[in-house]
Amino acid sequence: MNGHRAVIVQADVITPFGKGIDPCWQALLEKRSAVTPVSRFATGAFNSDLAATVPGLDYLGEKSLVMQLLERLFPVQAMVPADAHLLLATIKGEIDYLERSIATGAGDAGECRLDRLLARVSGLCGVRGGMVVSAACTSSSAAVARGASLIRSGAFDCVLVVACDGVTEFIYSGFSSLMALDRGPARPFDSSRTGLSIGEGAAFILLMSEGRALAEGRGVLGEIAGWGMADDANHMTGPSRESEGLIAAINGALACADCDRDDIGFISAHGTGTVYNDAMEMGAFRSVFTAGSRPVYSIKGAVGHTMGTAGALEIVVALRALREKLVPPTVNLAEPGEDARGWVSPDPVELRECTAALVTNAGFSGINTAIVLKGYGTP
Amino acid sequence: MKLLVNGMGWVSARGCGMVAADWSVAFGDAGTVLSVPRETIFLQPVKNFGRLDLASRITLIAVSLALRDAGIESSPRHKRNIGIVGTGSDGSLAADIDYYRDYVENGRRLSRANLFIYTLPSSSLGEAAIHFGLTGPLLYTVDQECSTAAALQVAASLVADGSAPRVLAGRTEGERALYLLLSGEDERALCTLDAAAAILTGSFDVDAMVEEFARARG
Structure with a gap:
């Protein structure tokens, strides 16, 4: 960097x-x-x-x-x-x-x-x-x-x-x-x-x-280490079923952060609860994180989809999760979809080591963002 | 990194055109840009063009001309890592009014998805991304002066930080629009970023801006 x-x-x-x-x-x-x-x-x-x-x-x-x-x-x-x-x-x-x-x-x-x-x-x-x-x-x-x-x-x-x-x-x-x-x-x-x-x-x-x-002697809560933005260029209201926009955004964020994908300890997903968004996200996560699953969660079952606020709110929650080394549960999750099994959980997940997290968002017209968040003091 | 403008498309009350190619069409007394044959503007047919809201149609025309002016053959099938940053003082206000008035006039019992989808300030940019296969960052921005130059600076920073190698920047106001393609490449350079920013500062007079860009082209 x-x-x-x-x-x-x-x-x-x-x-x-x-x-x-x-x-x-x-x-x-x-x-x-x-x-x-x-x-x-x-x-x-x-x-x-x-x-x-x-x-x-x-x-x-x-x-x-x-x-x-x-x-x-x-x-x-x-x-x-x-x-x-x-x-x-x-x-x-x-x-x-x-x-x-x-x-x-x-x-x-x-x-x-x-x-x-x-x-x-x-x-x-x-x-x-x-x-x-x-x-x-x-x-x-x-x-x-x-x-x-x-x-x-x-x-x-x-x-x-x-x-x-x-x-x-x-x-x-x-x-x-x-x-x-x-x-x-x-x-x-x-x-x-x-x-x-x-x-x-x-x-x-x-x-x-x-x-x-x-x-200024300020306390540091974390670092925005990398970011990526990409568009599906596919449809106004539906995400691409190939997940290529989010994959590009995630890869861009990892490169921007000079971060190895294996350093990502957990993922705060957009996770709206729509059939197509969540499937698109899981497709991207499985495509990028080929070495295996890592905890994924969405907070939208608890706070709803807060639209323009969603990304910032989710970054603040992810900061807390990084600090606590504790991944929050996905509220209202009863039976994970087949593509999400082994990644999402209805219960909190404790992490042994975690230096970085990924926060993803997606929106109308196929816009995707990915942010790599690091705890402060992480190399 | 030295950033350059590679092409520019514009739509004013009197005509539309491209600056580097030194090409334009005058509408004549009764016409508007929407009366210009579409094949004159678009290299490929735009699906459902007539169903788009006005801001999207005008934005698509200016973006098509800007891409052509930069020598880029765009297509929804052949996607390219090009970003788009747009501004406009009213954002999606016209679409907002159309959607909500229709909803209220229908007794608040029927809301139309085909009107709602244009109520995001970024909707017209999304239509452009879909129709021209633009897979880079997509942002609507506006500052307190509703400055076109500010949108250009955002586009410049997206190129500079590596978010995309090329980014479109522009503004749509009613039936007027102007879009530039910005990159770090020196092929087909129309002018520098600094020269473009100086021209775009101030009121949004498309005809005057086109004249200044033509002079900058030399």
Whole structure:
């Protein structure tokens, strides 16, 4: 690896389990799911009535769902260095403004434009400028990859990745139209899985060059050691059955990290619970990790598919797993699909040694990302 | 690494064309880019072109012209490691309105997948990736100035960090669009990255930008 190491010096999340990684981690270990009946809009017309929502949000109120989430995430501006370069990852941002405008005629639908959300988030975080990165359900892992690249190249020495998406009627009805929702809570990698559960949340990851982090005496949580992004160029809503996009992304991330595939101790999969996504991922894992299985898990049975937030949230969970040397269970997994047997588990898995982890995400139009995450101090 | 622009495709209110090839079509009084025969723009038929949303159709036209201008024969069957970074001030707003208005007008009981799939800011880029076989990174980006130059810089960093050897960068606004192909190769160089960034800074006046790129080409 040439250039500056990109290390994670701070991270936090809001999930349906609450603020911080601790309640989310505990829920995962206890195999609890936050996927419950939706109460914020009528679901009678959809093929599910479930989602993982954050309690206490005011839907179609004065502020958008995502700004309410982010205000909980950033209670004080001083948490973020003022010179941090902001990368905001989201898919639909403040789409609830558009919902209200169209449904009631009140307000401006254009208020949901992402450049306007960017201005609000930069103000909330006390930083200037920044950029939105939107790449379907890989948005926040793509933003982390961009941030790490900017640090490695020396363009910036501090990058703040902020991720957010909310559960709204717009999004829910859309996923229902695609027949992508499981009637019950999502069952990633299960033989009887039929779809995903939508979730919401927000996360931030503060990246720094190793040099700056050490100079400022900051604790280092881990390193974004490598990243890869590739597109299937195959279909708008379905992944390639050959898995070639994700394989390319994983191989790119391993090469970028100068990491041997055998160094990867576990994999945090996208694991939506749809038949085709999970099969595509397992195809890629089996193709790349030919020496044998390693623990694979998905957190989406517990927190739902948090869309633009998914990658960042999953990186934060994987950091915790690296630190604890404990792979969380795949919640709602009863009988693994044939292709996932020996890789996924309904129970936590302890690791003896683990220096690196892989985090994968995939999204509409066949976008794939892979991130190699290392514990700090790992060569 | 010295980065170069290898080709550029554009669509304005008055015409569409390619800069390195010094080729353009004027729409005339009543026409728009959508009235130009497709075989004039695309080397191969684009499946379901008429069913795509407007942003996707305009983006596909500009990307097709940019790839042709760079001498790349693209095809969904022969995939290439080319990335795409796009921007636009409204993102997917028009598609968002079309989808949700249709849903509300149908009594909130019928939602249409064929409208929903265009409600991601990256959807038009995804259509381009599928139709031209682009397997590199795909990102929609926007900054507070909705700057085209910022998207170009993201594309440049993707080439520089080895994410892809070539990356398209551009912007779509309504029926106007401009896409460039960027690489580290010096074949068919139209201009340097720095020259392109200087031209793309400021308001999105496609005709004026085309003139400046033509001057930069020399």
